[in-house]
Every structure is written in structure tokens, then in C-alpha cells.
Amino acid sequence: MTALTIALSKGRIFDETLPLLGRAGIVPRDDPESSRRLVLATHRRDVRIVLVRATDVPTYVQYGAADLGVAGKDVLLEHGGDGLYQPLDLGIARCRMMVAVPAGFDYDSAIRHGARIKVATKYVEIAREHFAAKGMHVDLIKLYGSMELAPLMGLADAIVDLVGTGATLKANNLVAAEEIMPISARLIVNQAALKLEHARVQPLIEAFERGVEATGRASPRLSPPIGRPVAAASRALRGSGGRHLNGGLRRPRGAL
Ligand code: ATP
Ligand code: MG
Numbered sequence: 313m314t315a316l317t318i319a320l321s322k323g324r325i326f327d328e329t330l331p332l333l334g335r336a337g338i339v340p341r342d343d344p345e346s347s348r349r350l351v352l353a354t355h356r357r358d359v360r361i362v363l364v365r366a367t368d369v370p371t372y373v374q375y376g377a378a379d380l381g382v383a384g385k386d387v388l389l390e391h392g393g394d395g396l397y398q399p400l401d402l403g404i405a406r407c408r409m410m411v412a413v414p415a416g417f418d419y420d421s422a423i424r425h426g427a428r429i430k431v432a433t434k435y436v437e438i439a440r441e442h443f444a445a446k447g448m449h450v451d452l453i454k455l456y457g458s459m460e461l462a463p464l465m466g467l468a469d470a471i472v473d474l475v476g477t478g479a480t481l482k483a484n485n486l487v488a489a490e491e492i493m494p495i496s497a498r499l500i501v502n503q504a505a506l507k508l509e510h511a512r513v514q515p516l517i518e519a520f521e522r523g524v525e526a527t528g529r530a531s532p533r534l535s536p537p538i539g540r541p542v543a544a545a546s547r548a549l550r551g552s553g554g555r556h557l558n559g560g561l562r563r564p565r566g567a568l
Contacts, residue, residue, distance in 0.1 A: 316359045316505075316512055319378035321366035325497055328404035329382045335526075336519035358512065370396060370500060379505040379513060385495045385538065386474060390437050393539020397506050399517050400499040400532040402524055407476045409438060409492040414463045419470065419489035423448060432462035433472035442472070442492045460484040498534065 318333070320326045322344050333339070338359050340352040352361040364372055367387050372378040374395040383391075384405055388398070411431075413419045422429055423446070432453040433439045443450045453468055460480055462468040474495060475481060475488060499520050506513055524532040 317378040318361050319369045319372040319381035324405045332523040335523040373500050373502050376502045381500045384497050388538040397501040397503050401534050402497050405497040407474045407495050410475045410488045411490040412486045413470045413489045415485050429469040431470045432468035439472040
């Protein structure tokens with residue numbers, strides 16, 4: 313029997329997912345902080361954990377290289393959600409997606425006057441959608457990290473970034489100007505694995521669900537998922553004469 317594979321990222325997602333996995337009897341045999349292993353065996357012989365970058369988790373699950381994974385809503389929105397079933401909001405790794413500006417910058421006035429501001433962010437899809445919904449024209453500047461630096465260096469007027477405690481903003485003389493959305497991490501499942509491995513995957517989803525409910529959340533069940541359903545997305549792409557982004561890639565198990 314091949315092992316079910318769960319993709320996690322090191323750090324807060326791993327740490328906060330562990331107690332939920334524990335409820336399904338899944339306990340890693342190695343501590344990722346002290347071992348350099350990227351594939352962790354667990355005390356359940358039919359389950360293993362792979363450690364990947366947070367932004368790579370949806371990709372591993374989409375292509376079936378992992379059967380399940382845990383990823384932030386931010387990461388899922390940027391990824392698009394293709395090929396992913398998203399049954400549960402786990403309520404972990406909570407933070408907020410915010411627009412932040414230098415302490416002296418009057419963001420509301422800039423909006424009222426229709427100023428075209430420069431916004432630096434790692435989250436270009438979320439930012440694009442947010443400003444489009446507000447009818448604001450902005451110049452988005454894609455960065456891969458340390459967004460807080462961009463306004464200080466004159467690269468941008470504002471940033472779109474995740475804010476936990478707000479300490480990083482404060483340390484860089486920035487203030488939150490607008491909340492875009494609350495963020496938490498979701499369980500994601502490869503759509504083909506959900507069908508072909510249903511007998512093993514479904515009990516895992518249910519164990520996660522009981523674990524989340526035990527922490528006091530009303531209902532972790534999600535609907536609808538992030539992104540467009542695969543069928544609707546490919547219909548839309550066909551309709552516009554577009555080529556599916558994954559058209560040239562083979563999906564090992566996810567081809568629906
Ligand atoms: P790295 O920090 O190694 O560059 P990353 O930022 O992608 O990688 P993490 O910082 O571990 O990875 O964040 C993983 C997820 O945790 C994010 O995608 C987001 O959903 C959530 N997260 C990020 N920052 C915070 C925060 N300050 N507080 C709570 N949750 C956060
Ligand atoms: Mg980080």
C-alpha cells in the first residue's frame with residue numbers, strides 16, 4: 313500500500329497542524345527543526361509528511377505529488393485553487409491581509425482624489441482584485457519579501473501584506489490603512505485522491521474536522537472553495553479561446 317502523503321510548510325503551519333494530525337494518530341517520527349529531512353515518516357505506516365515552501369503546498373497537492381496539504385487562504389488565492397478540493401477551514405495560522413502605508417500618508421484622501429498609487433506586494437492577485445473592486449487604479453509592484461521596506465525606500469506608496477501582531481509594521485513606521493480580508497489555513501485535498509483513496513482520505517478529513525470543532529469553532533466546513541471549480545474554469549478558458557495554464561503539464565493523478 314502506498315503511503316498517503318500530506319504536504320506541510322515548516323513553521324507555524326506545521327506547528328499548528330500537528331495537534332490536528334495527532335487526533336488522527338499521525339505523529340511524525342522526526343522533528344523538522346532538528347532533522348534536515350524533507351520527508352517525515354509518521355507513527356502511522358500508511359501516512360508520511362513532506363515539507364515544502366508554503367507557496368508550493370497547493371502545487372504539490374494539485375499535481376498529486378501529495379494527497380493532502382495545509383495552506384493559507386492567501387496562498388490559495390494566489391495559486392487559484394485548480395485541482396484542489398478545499399473541505400475545511402482549519403482556523404489556524406490566523407492573520408489579516410492589509411493595506412499599509414507610511415505613518416504620514418493620507419490613504420483615504422489619496423483614494424478620494426483618485427490618485428494612482430504604487431503598491432508593492434507579494435500578493436498580486438489578491439491586491440489586483442481588491443483595488444479593482446474599489447474601482448482604484450494602482451500600479452502593482454511584485455516583490456518576494458520584506459514588503460515593509462518598499463515605502464521607506466520610495467519604491468511604493470503602500471504595501472499589501474499579511475499582518476499578525478502589527479509589530480513589523482510599527483517597527484518600520486507603517487500603519488494599517490485597510491483590511492482586505494481575514495486569513496487562516498485550509499485543508500486541501502487532491503481531487504483525484506479524494507475519489508481513488510476515499511476510504512483513507514475521508515476518515516482523515518473527519519478527524520481534522522473533529523479536531524477543529526474541539527477548539528470551539530462552530531463549523532469548519534467550507535463552501536464554496538477558493539478559486540473557480542475546475543470545470544467552470546476550463547469552460548471559461550475554452551470560451552475565451554485561452555489555453556489552460558497547465559495544458560502542457562501532465563497531472564500524475566489529478567487529471568480530471
Ligand atoms: P517564509 O516566511 O519562510 O518566507 P512564508 O511567509 O511563505 O515563508 P510562513 O511565514 O510560515 O511562510 O507563513 C505561512 C502561512 O502562515 C502564510 O501563508 C499565512 O497564511 C500565515 N501567516 C503568515 N504570516 C502570519 C502572521 N504574521 N501571523 C499568522 N499567520 C501568518
Ligand atoms: Mg513569512
